[in-house]
Structure formats: structure tokens, C-alpha cells
Amino acid sequence: MSRMLEASDITHAYTAGVPVLRGISLTLEPGTILYLLGRNGCGKTTLMQCLSGALKPTSGQIALDGRDIHTYTSTERAQRIGLIPQLHTPAFAYTVREMILMGRAPHLGLFGTPSKADYVVADDALASVGLAHYRDRPYTQLSGGERQLVLIARGLAQQCRVLLMDEPDSHLDLNNQQRVMEIVARLAAEGLSFIVTSHVPNNALTYAHRVLLMKAGRALSYGDPAYTLTELLLSEAYDMETEVIYETAGGSRTARAILPKRRAS
Amino acid sequence: MKWLLRFVFALILSLTVSVVSAQDAPFTIQADDVLQPAVAALYEAKYGAAPVFADADADLLATRDRAVLPADFVGAPPHFLPDAFFVTESQQAAEFVEFAVSPDGQQALIDAGFLPASITVIDQVGNVVEIPQPVRRVITAYSIATYLVYGVGASDRLVSAGYLGARDPVGAARMEAIDPRFPEVSSVVISQTEINVEQVAELQPDVIFTSTRAAWLDTVAELRIPVVLFQGESPERMKESMLLAGQVFGPNAAAQAAAWVDYYDSIFSQVVDQTDDLSAEQRPRVLMVGTEPLRVISGDMYQTDIIAAAGGQSVTAELTGFWNDVNLEQIVLWNPDTIIIVPYGNVTPETLINSPEWQIIPAVQNGQVYKMPSWVAPWDAPVPDSVLGIIWLAQKLFPGRVELDCAAEAVTFFNVFYGHAIPQDEIAAVCAS
Amino acid sequence: MRVVTLRRVWTAAGTRIGGRDLVYAGLLLLPFVLMIATLMIGLYGISIENVTRALLSPVFPGLADGLSQTEITLVLRIRLPRVLSAVLIGAALASTGVAFQGIFKNPLVDSNLLGVTSGAGFGAALALLIGGTTIVVQGFAFGFGLLAVSLAYLGSRLYSTAPMIVLTLMGILIGSFFGSLTSLMKYIADPLNTLPAITFWLLGGLTGVTWNSVPILALLTVLGSFFLWLVRWRLNILSLGDAEAATLGMNPNRLKLSIIVCATLMTAAAVAVGGVIGWIGLVIPHAGRIIVGPDHKRLIPASLALGASFLLLIDTVSRTLLPTEVPIGILTGLIGVPLLIVLLRRNRTGW
Secondary structure: OOOOEEEEEEEEEEEOOEEEEEEEEEEEOOOOEEEEEEOOOOOHHHHHHHHHOOOOOOEEEEEEOOEEHHHOOHHHHHHHEEEEOOOOOOOOOOEHHHHHHHHHHHHOOOOOOOOHHHHHHHHHHHHHOOOHHHOOOEHHHOOHHHHHHHHHHHHHHOOOOEEEEEOOOOOOOHHHHHHHHHHHHHHHHOOOEEEEEOOOHHHHHHHOOEEEEEEOOEEEEEEOHHHHOOHHHHHHHHOOOEEEEEEEEOOEEEEEEEEEOOOOO | OHHHHHHHHHHHHHHHHHHHHHHHOOOOEEOOOOOHHHHHHHHHHHHOOOOOEOOOOOOEEEEOOHHHOOOOOOOOOOEEEOOEEEEEOOHHHHHHHHHHHOHHHHHHHHHOOOOOOEEEEEOOOOOEEEEEOOOOOEEEOOHHHHHHHHHOOOHHHEEEEOOOOOOOHHHHHHHHHHOOOHHHHOOOOOOOOOOOHHHHHHOOOOEEEEEOOOOOHHHHHOOOOOEEEEOOOOHHHHHHHHHHHHHHOOHHHHHHHHHHHHHHHHHHHHHHHHHOOOOOOOOOEEEEEOOOOOEEOOOOOHHHHHHHHOOOEEOOOOOOOOOEEEOHHHHHHHOOOEEEEOOOOOOOHHHHHOOOHHHHOHHHHOOOEEEOOEOOOEOOOOOOOHHHHHHHHHHHHOOOOOOOOHHHHHHHHHHHHOOOOOOHHHHHHHHHO | OOOOOOOOOOOOOOOOOOHHHHHHHHHHHHHHHHHHHHHOOOOOOOOHHHHHHHHHOOOOHHHHOOOOHHHHHHHHHHHHHHHHHHHHHHHHHHHHHHHHHHHOOOOOOOOOOOOHHHHHHHHHHHHHHOOOOHHHHHHHHHHHHHHHHHHHHHHHHOOOOOHHHHHHHHHHHHHHHHHHHHHHHHHHOOOOOOHHHHHHHHHOOOOOOOHHHHHHHHHHHHHHHHHHHHOHHHHHHHOOOHHHHHHOOOOHHHHHHHHHHHHHHHHHHHHHHHOOOOOHHHHHHHHHHHHHOOOHHHHHHHHHHHHHHHHHHHHHHHHHOOOEOOOHHHHHHHHHHHHHHHHHHHOOOOO
16 A cells, blocks of 8 residues: 555557667655656656556556556546646636636546535645635636646646646746645645656755656666766766755755756867 | 624523523522522522522512511511511422521621621620621520520520520420430530630630629630620510520521510510509419529519519519518518419429418418429520410419410410420410419 | 545635626526517517417417417417527537537637538538428438538548547548539539529528428437537536546547537538528637636536527527518628627636
């Protein structure tokens, strides 16, 4: 029960003989934030799709609460795993509350509509990301950071225990990145688990409990940020020289920042 | 001496001519001095020789005097000049007469200076159109105009034509009986709305007939082919249409057109004479419906005038434009005494009589619902045959009051203007429907 | 473990009735009010009392005493089926327009996107060409409407990627194919006999509607609307796209196919009776969004009511303004555009 999501030896190839994921294994425990880092095209998105159950890997097992993820119905799976997509603009100007209510879909029948209880869940979810006063605003008129928070609230309304976040920090300014990730961190502290893809390693340094550093479909390193986010591994993962800035206080040394190194010209 | 020589020379010449003529032309011609040169020109063109003129008892009479015709003669005898025609009973001469009214005969008279090489007509929108003569090939891109060409006796010059009413097997069979070239002529149809200019050019028409609604006039103007526009939506305009069509095809066609106008006027006045004194209350209220039960004629259409001529009054005379769609409440308000359905389309009297909704119209309850018949061309449209529609309608509205016999007139009409004998019993059944 | 604690901070839905709820309730009542009102109106003047008595006479035969057969027939056989058809067709076109805009994530489409109207137009033209009766024409229109959409769907199955985009493209292709076939029918049609009938049908209108047309239209519209009403909230999720719908536990393709089948049946039935009536399926959904918002939970019922009311209003003007019928196509624009502009002024949210 402590291992909510467990992937073992995942390999996937869209075209036979050209694998984009090779032998990835990971374990997600309750209340943890797992960051997937790596260059564009390293296989993060494919791995996310496998972990969400949308894509069945060519080989390897993914277990959700100890059971093969593909033995769940799509509704059952959606009650356990939610996906927070990258920011987009829907075709219609739904209100914030209507957007969040959609998270109730896995808990309602095909012909069902949200009941009073569902509205309560949605409004609570909205309150817990701090946007209660935005309830009746059109989603399309919110800023990027606010939309990201609404999508998180929708994941909360979905009442699942694992939330997959696809690049939550893209298109957001520093303030909004912090605002979103602080809420993620708080929700993790309350027991929710997150898998986050990101192109901002510094956020992993700040918020991750686990990091999977990927390169060309393989796991370069997997584990505690202190062991994965090193100059050597990061330089290898991103094919560039990086520098990690540490802070030393009370005898312990903590990494505080990851910086690119100037190229010698 | 001089006088004697001249006489001998003339004698030898006339003998020579007589010998030649006697061999090739076994018929004699009677014509006055004025007409002789034109007849001689035709004869030369046909037989390559001079004709033999006789003062009396000739096989062929060329004259300008209508008094030679029987008193009850309907139509026009074959005209070779605008005011001169032939009368004959000889088979040999008939062939010559046929040549005389053909485009080749026209050409001979043009060459000899008796007819103009080009004419100018004013069409029904007022366009001045110059048309070189003779017209050997005509396209009618307006199927009403096709019947005008038949009416003036120039159907042999059609190269492409649309035929109203000849789509169904019955109509097509009748049309083929009238004109064996019908299948060939109707195989290529140029419509009012769409045209393939190259197809038109390939048909090499001397003139194109169409309606004022044609959509491609600018395109065809590029071909420099004369285009004549027709619009006959009243009796007067209908008569103009016929005379205009007659003008285009030369003296004989013009004479046939004039004869049709006379015939039309005589029928029209016979009917009107018998309906003229009817008061407004005595005139039955007529509703004429089209291809849908709820589609009615407008006051601008020829059909309204036909109804008036036959002694009725169209309840839709106030409407304008072309066909109008209405609903049953309006028809209840109009309260027609008689409902006439146009000859074409799928609507029949049974359509209305079997409809529960139409039962509230007294005309339907009283069985006063008729479908106007037709032979080929629809009798309600501005075509020559509409003269029969007037007779038929008058008899439906006032049985016995109008003394014209629809079937007998139809036989005469088709004999004279289509040159075709229609079966007596069949037309009687059509008229009685 | 429960992540979201059920703290009641904000008022849940349904506990407070606002102005918008009143507007919504009024909108749902509107078609019924308009039906009664428009039954009273016609070129042939019948008093309100007599119309009421005629309407109730099938149930209380005594009320027919003193009414003329003309009044009874006009009310029960002419006005009533026409009013019902207008309501049903308007409701069908507007609600299927909403459904198609939702599943295709595009506010600029209507239920003709996959070629149902073009197919139906061809079917009707073909039936008229072979001299079919009203029932045959309606049957052909309905059948070819379904055929066109089926062809578009089968065509799209030839490709495995991006099925919705290929389906849309196929719909456009099949639609123009049947459009060309209709032009061909018009080209070869007898200009005096058949062509006017084809043109008349393609123009759209309810001039000749009788009870014969109502049963199938009513059955399909009621069943179809009921299905759309059942899945109305799911349309919200479908409008976010396949990937997001899937992460919310849905099988988007199966539901979308069901909605397409349902909307196509409804549209084909509407087109078979009323001919090609444009504009409603495209514009009424927008009017609905302006009034009740984009949430399909309310938008589907609202568009049913709004479409029904709008076509009923237009058709009543069409049959009473002049002695001749005013084509619906003219009135939808002349009346609909100003109405929409007024609504747009009040709209603060956009869509």
C-alpha cells in the first residue's frame, strides 16, 4: 500500500526496433513529488503517457496500488490518477467552477450531472488552491498561473491520489512558478503524490523528493535530488557544462542552484 | 429589216428556252410581270434553266392576290416574297415551292436582289439585332421559343432546342411524330442558366433565341452571334414574339407568323365576344396552381390574361413577379370557384381532392378542379398552342356558352401551324379531360 | 486518505436562485407560450376563443359546436402541424448545432459539417426527378442524409491518425460531392416540371407541412433531444479534446460517435420535412451561450428552447406577413441578425 505507482523495466517503441523508452523503473510513494528531467525528446512525455495508462508500453509492468494499471477501467484509473495538461485555451469560455466540476467525471455516470455534493467538492478544491473568489470568472480570462492552479484544483476535485503534471512551470513567470509549486508542495504534504515533468531543474532542486534524470530514453540517474542533481549528471543529461551552487550551513551542504557554465569563446 | 432581225432573234431564243424547259420542268407557271423575274431567279437556282410561264391553267400560280384562296382558308400559303405566294396542286411544283421557301431559295432571291442580305430586328427588350440572311441554323436556349420556331414553320432550321412538355414518353412520342428530327435536335440542350460557349460555337448557329432571363448573354456576345430575346408574358407580347420569330426566318415565316396572329385574334375575339358582357360577379374566380399545390401564378404572367380572356378572373392577379408560394389560409381567403392546375408537374386534381386539408376549399368540394391538358407544349404558357388553352378554359368555365370545339380547333391548329395531323380521337380525349 | 476535506466555505449550486436562473427557466417556457400565441395568428382571422375551442375539440367534442369546418381544419390540420414542425425542426437544428460545436471544439460549425444536408438535398432532388410523392421525397432526403454522413465516417476510418480532422475533411468532401450531384440533378431536370420543385425544396420552408410529416420528425427529435439531454454535461468534457477527456476517465470516441449518429438522425429528419434551413444550427448555439453560458448542462436545454422559439417566430412571420409566403432564408437573416447583435451587446464573457 505504500507504493502507489510502480513502474518496472518499461520499454516502449512506437516503431518496432526504435525504442524511445528503455528499461525505466520507478516507484512513487504517497506524499512525494517526483520530477522527470531531461532534454527535449528524451522520452519524458512518452513515460508520462505510459504512467497515466493512456499508452501501453511494449514491455514492462506498471502497477497502480499493486495491480496492473491496464486491468483498471478508464473510469477506475481516472479515480486514481489525474493528469494536469499543459496550459491551453478551450474553445468555450467555461467558468472556473465549471472547469473544476469536470474533474468529477470519473465519479459520475455517463448520463449523470454534478450533484450538490460535487459542487461542494469542486468549491473546496478551488479554495484549497486559493482561488475561491474566482469561482464564476471565465477560465479563458485567467492568467497562466491562475489557469494552472484551476487545473490543479480540477485534479483535486477528481479526488485521485496521483497527479501527473506536464510542464507546470512553462509559460509562467518566477512568481507564478513559485505560487503553483508551493501549492503542489503543500498538497504533497497532505498526502497527494505528484509526477512533474519540467525544464526548470532549479524547481526540482527546490521541490522534488525524487528525480528521474533521463537521457535518450534511459534513466541516467534516479533517486534523491542530492544524488541525482549533480554537476556531473546534469552535464551529461543536458549535454552541456553545468554548475551547482551549494549552501553550507551547520555542517550540512545543500544544493541551492543549478547554473549553466559560460562556454569558452 | 432591223425590226425583223430582232424578231427572229427573239423567236429563236424563246424556242431554245422552251425546248430546254420542256425537258427539265414538266410544269408551267403563271405569274404577272412583276413577279416573273423573282420566280425565274428561283427557277434558275433550282433547275439551272428558265421557267415556262403560262397565262392560264398553269401548274403553279405565283400571286399577290389572297382572293385566289378559298374563303375558309386558315393559315398562310407558302410565301417566297413578303407579299407573294405560290398556289399549286402539282407534285412536281410542290417540290419547287418547298425549295422556294427553304434557306436555299431565300439565298437565290438574295443573290438576285429580291430579298435583303441582312435584316435588322428589334427584340422584346428593345435590342437592335442585325441578322444576316438566310438563317439556316438556330439554337433555342429557351424552350418556349422552340415552339415559336415551329409555329412560323421554320423547325427544319433548329440545331439545338429545349422542348417543354416533351420530357415524358408520351410527350416525346408526340413530338417525334410532329418532327422526326426531334431526338437529334433535343440531344444537345442549351439552358437559360448555363452555357458551354465552345459547344455553342461548334453548333455554328446563325442566331440564338433565348429569354430575357438568360444568364450568359455577355459570354455569348463574344462569339458575335446574333441573340434575340423573347418575353411574351401577355397576349400582345405573345403576338409580338411570333412576329419577331417570323421576321428572322424570311418571308414565308413572317407570313406564317402573321397568319397565326390572325388565327389567335379570331379565336380570342370569338371567346371574348361571348364572355365580354359578363359582370364581375358572373366571372368565376379562378386559382391557377403550378408544380406545387401551394404555388400560384402572379398577375404579371400570361396565364392571368388567358383566364381573363376565357371569362374568368384570376384570384392571384394582385401578386407580382413569377410563381408565388402561398399557404392554405390565403387560399381560403381568396375563395376560388375553380382551380386550374398547369399541364406540367406532378400535381393532379386527385392531389387536392384526396387531401383532407383542401376539403375546406369549396371548389375542391364541388369538384371544380381541373388539370389543363396539352399536346406537347403547355397550353398555359406563351406558346402558339396557348390558343387552344383559351378555348379549353372557356369551355370549362362556361360549358356550352363558347361555341368553339377544342378538338376540332386543335386538329386545324396542328395541321396549319405544325403541318401535322394529330389523331382525332386522342385529341378529343385530351380536350375532354 | 482524503485529500480534499469537505469544508463548506462557498455556497454550492442550487442553493441560491439568481437572475440567471430565472432567465433560464423563462427560456424553457418560451416555446410553449409562443406555440399557444402563434396558433392564434393566421391570414384567415379566427378569434382566440374559436381557436381555443377548435384546439380542445378533439378532447371535448362539444366545443366544436358553432365552429365552421374551415376554422377547425385550419387550426387542427394546417396551423397545428406547422407550428409543431417549426418547434421540432428549430429545436433539432439548434441542439445538434450545439452538440457538433462541442464535439468538434469549434464554435463555427453546425450539424451539416459531415454533409447530412447536402446528402438530403441530393436525395430529395433525385426523388423529385423520378417523380416521387411527398413521402418518397422525405424518405430519400432522410436516407441520403444518413448515407452522406456514413460515407464521411467510413472514409475517415481509412486513416488511423487524427480521426476527427480527417472526419471533418471527409464530411466537407462528401458534402461538396453531393452538392455537385444536386447541381447535376438540377441540370438534367425538366426546367418546367422538376426544376422548380427541386429549387423550392432546396430553399427550405414549411409551406406544405401537414400531419403526414410530423410523426417521424417528432419521434426522432424527441428521442434525439432526450439523448443529447442525457449526455449534456459530458459535452463539456468532450469539448476539451480527446486527450483530456480520456484522463477524466472517458472513452471519447464511442460517445462522440453516438452523438454524431443521434444528431445526424435528427438533422436528417428536420431537413427531410423543412428542406434546407440554414443559420439556426450555427447561430442559435451562440445566442444560447450568451444567455445561459457555455455549460452544456444548461446550453442543451436552452438551445432546444431557443431554436424552437426562433424558428416558430420566423415561420409565423413567414406565413402571416404577406399573402405569399416569405422565404424563411430571408427572415432568418433579417430578424436573426439584429436579435443576435442585441444579445452580443449584453455579452460580457465571449465564448
